[in-house]
Amino acid sequence: MAARSGEFDLIARHFAPIAQRDPAALSLKDDAAVFTPPTGCEVVVTTDALVSDVHFRNLDAPELIAKKVLRVNLSDLAAMGATPLGVVLTAGYGPDVSEDWIERFAKGFGEDCAAYSVALMGGDTVGTPGPTFFSLTAFGYIATGRALRRDQARPGDLLAVTGTLGDAAIGLSVLAGDCNDLDDAARDHLKDRYWLPRPRIDIAKSCISLGKRFAAMDISDGLAGDCRKICAASNVGMTIDRMKIPLSNAAAQAVEHDEHRWQNVLAGGDDYELLIAGAPDYVAALGDQVTVIGTVTDKVGQVELIGPDGKMAELAPGGFDHFR
Amino acid sequence: MAARSGEFDLIARHFAPIAQRDPAALSLKDDAAVFTPPTGCEVVVTTDALVSDVHFRNLDAPELIAKKVLRVNLSDLAAMGATPLGVVLTAGYGPDVSEDWIERFAKGFGEDCAAYSVALMGGDTVGTPGPTFFSLTAFGYIATGRALRRDQARPGDLLAVTGTLGDAAIGLSVLAGDCNDLDDAARDHLKDRYWLPRPRIDIAKSCISLGKRFAAMDISDGLAGDCRKICAASNVGMTIDRMKIPLSNAAAQAVEHDEHRWQNVLAGGDDYELLIAGAPDYVAALGDQVTVIGTVTDKVGQVELIGPDGKMAELAPGGFDHFR
Numbered sequence: 209m210a211a212r213s214g215e216f217d218l219i220a221r222h223f224a225p226i227a228q229r230d231p232a233a234l235s236l237k238d239d240a241a242v243f244t245p246p247t248g249c250e251v252v253v254t255t256d257a258l259v260s261d262v263h264f265r266n267l268d269a270p271e272l273i274a275k276k277v278l279r280v281n282l283s284d285l286a287a288m289g290a291t292p293l294g295v296v297l298t299a300g301y302g303p304d305v306s307e308d309w310i311e312r313f314a315k316g317f318g319e320d321c322a323a324y325s326v327a328l329m330g331g332d333t334v335g336t337p338g339p340t341f342f343s344l345t346a347f348g349y350i351a352t353g354r355a356l357r358r359d360q361a362r363p364g365d366l367l368a369v370t371g372t373l374g375d376a377a378i379g380l381s382v383l384a385g386d387c388n389d390l391d392d393a394a395r396d397h398l399k400d401r402y403w404l405p406r407p408r409i410d411i412a413k414s415c416i417s418l419g420k421r422f423a424a425m426d427i428s429d430g431l432a433g434d435c436r437k438i439c440a441a442s443n444v445g446m447t448i449d450r451m452k453i454p455l456s457n458a459a460a461q462a463v464e465h466d467e468h469r470w471q472n473v474l475a476g477g478d479d480y481e482l483l484i485a486g487a488p489d490y491v492a493a494l495g496d497q498v499t500v501i502g503t504v505t506d507k508v509g510q511v512e513l514i515g516p517d518g519k520m521a522e523l524a525p526g527g528f529d530h531f532r
Numbered sequence: 533m534a535a536r537s538g539e540f541d542l543i544a545r546h547f548a549p550i551a552q553r554d555p556a557a558l559s560l561k562d563d564a565a566v567f568t569p570p571t572g573c574e575v576v577v578t579t580d581a582l583v584s585d586v587h588f589r590n591l592d593a594p595e596l597i598a599k600k601v602l603r604v605n606l607s608d609l610a611a612m613g614a615t616p617l618g619v620v621l622t623a624g625y626g627p628d629v630s631e632d633w634i635e636r637f638a639k640g641f642g643e644d645c646a647a648y649s650v651a652l653m654g655g656d657t658v659g660t661p662g663p664t665f666f667s668l669t670a671f672g673y674i675a676t677g678r679a680l681r682r683d684q685a686r687p688g689d690l691l692a693v694t695g696t697l698g699d700a701a702i703g704l705s706v707l708a709g710d711c712n713d714l715d716d717a718a719r720d721h722l723k724d725r726y727w728l729p730r731p732r733i734d735i736a737k738s739c740i741s742l743g744k745r746f747a748a749m750d751i752s753d754g755l756a757g758d759c760r761k762i763c764a765a766s767n768v769g770m771t772i773d774r775m776k777i778p779l780s781n782a783a784a785q786a787v788e789h790d791e792h793r794w795q796n797v798l799a800g801g802d803d804y805e806l807l808i809a810g811a812p813d814y815v816a817a818l819g820d821q822v823t824v825i826g827t828v829t830d831k832v833g834q835v836e837l838i839g840p841d842g843k844m845a846e847l848a849p850g851g852f853d854h855f856r
Binding site for chain 1: 566575583585587611614618620621622655661667672674750764
């Protein structure tokens with residue numbers, strides 16, 4: 209066991225200073241925190257657990273791990289169109305974690321709480337003989353009845369995504385020592401995309417402010433699997449045009465060198481971009497915040513992919529096996 | 533790895549049926565859950581993580597573990613005087629966990645969600661190569677400004693507790709194979725108290741409905757350490773009379789057989805009874821729901837214990853070392 213303070217000292221020293229910005233946290237010294245959503249709003253709540261060397265690399269900088277723990281949850285709030293309000297964090301530190309590591313984790317966490325105007329309202333710190341884990345619950349608010357849900361896609365809708373796809377999954381390959389065919393700038397870009405998701409809070413708010421029907425979710429498990437979740441919830445199908453999927457320059461370089469890396473674009477997770485379906489006029493109204501990649505169909509549960517040769521095939525949940 | 537379904541199947545099969553009672557959960561199929569506290573109320577939020585063989589015994593029945601995971605969090609809500617509303621649960625299942633185990637866990641969890649009128653609103657299920665862990669975040673509501681806080685004790689207050697103390701810690705000794713000097717009924721009672729905390733929601737509501745100043749917290753880490761938290765938050769001291777501490781018949785039998793077991797009563801955790809400070813008239817108004825064990829003093833940060841011989845000594849944070 210690395211030299212480390214007790215639970216209460218750790219909280220007081222490293223996390224209470226982050227929490228003091230918000231009176232709801234009662235300085236992390238009471239049994240629970242208290243907050244009130246704005247009038248006319250609902251509370252939106254989401255939670256994600258991350259385990260060392262399963263969901264993040266134990267080798268990575270603790271500041272980056274902290275930011276990822278926070279941002280993957282803020283991405284879920286964004287997928288509902290919610291404005292972040294606060295979080296509670298539980299941490300189970302493994303025997304190899306030093307207090308220096310925890311201090312750096314708290315520093316990164318505090319920086320991102322400030323950047324996203326999120327209050328740290330409470331938490332729990334425990335020791336575990338196993339790998340370090342974090343579980344974060346984030347809550348936000350949204351005008352009552354306006355949340356972006358997965359069950360609102362309709363045949364005839366356009367399907368669009370924010371940002372670029374595949375970066376994070378290829379970035380993980382870079383971190384694993386692969387992709388030595390890419391130039392340094394490309395490799396740096398892809399690693400950064402793996403480490404630091406950008407929750408698309410602003411674009412989700414654009415959807416909400418249009419006041420129209422949209423279905424939305426964040427792509428955390430990969431396009432192929434996640435688009436099926438909207439299909440299931442909305443009872444629809446989808447057709448996606450591979451040529452229209454937006455790629456960063458780095459990812460474009462990667463798939464140009466090796467066609468098999470399309471697997472990362474179609475089925476790799478961790479991009480945390482939004483997948484949005486809506487009527488053509490309203491998707492158009494989102495402007496260059498999104499890229500149209502396909503359409504919503506009435507072929508319930510079927511997800512089709514138009515390949516580079518113009519031929520159509522099924523996009524399997526695990527990726528594009530049919531094009532291999 | 534025991535034969536086990538994937539994450540989405542596990543959730544759909546075992547947890548979605550629990551969640552379907554509440555529309556806020558969106559059947560656990562969206563990115564987040566949505567709820568609204570009653571008008572004029574604040575949201576109260578708390579979170580606790582539990583690790584196998586650190587916070588619960590891996591050998592225990594999964595139904596009981598599930599109920600403990602829920603109840604320790606409901607106890608924190610009770611300590612604020614809040615009415616439970618919903619929970620989100622993250623689970624990290626270790627390699628030894630079978631789907632049968634998860635099914636039994638979900639069964640116990642669902643039973644208690646129903647018993648306490650708590651909605652399962654969301655969660656996350658992951659695998660871990662280490663010990664199984666759970667992290668639960670509970671939400672409740674309370675009339676704005678009425679939460680029971682730790683910083684409201686004043687010199688001259690009476691100090692009271694609910695229920696009996698020491699049972700859970702002695703119960704853990706029983707489960708560890710000790711305490712063979714106790715009769716079967718006593719052993720069964722003590723084990724049950726370790727396994728199944730009773731969140732004191734109703735007694736906390738009695739405090740709230742009196743509309744008077746009370747300080748309160750739940751005793752999860754032991755009386756000796758926890759009363760210091762109220763002292764620190766309220767800037768007061770305390771004097772506790774050991775003879776007044778309420779014991780179950782089983783715990784009374786245990787300390788009669790072995791004086792050292794007072795350590796379990798004074799410093800053992802897991803009882804989840806409430807520690808309440810308030811003006812004498814209002815503590816009296818709580819009637820036989822509580823037992824007065826001492827007074828609040830102006831000796832800031834000092835916790836004194838009156839022993840069976842009438843002599844006063846310091847109650848150390850870890851227990852009653854001075855009486856050994």
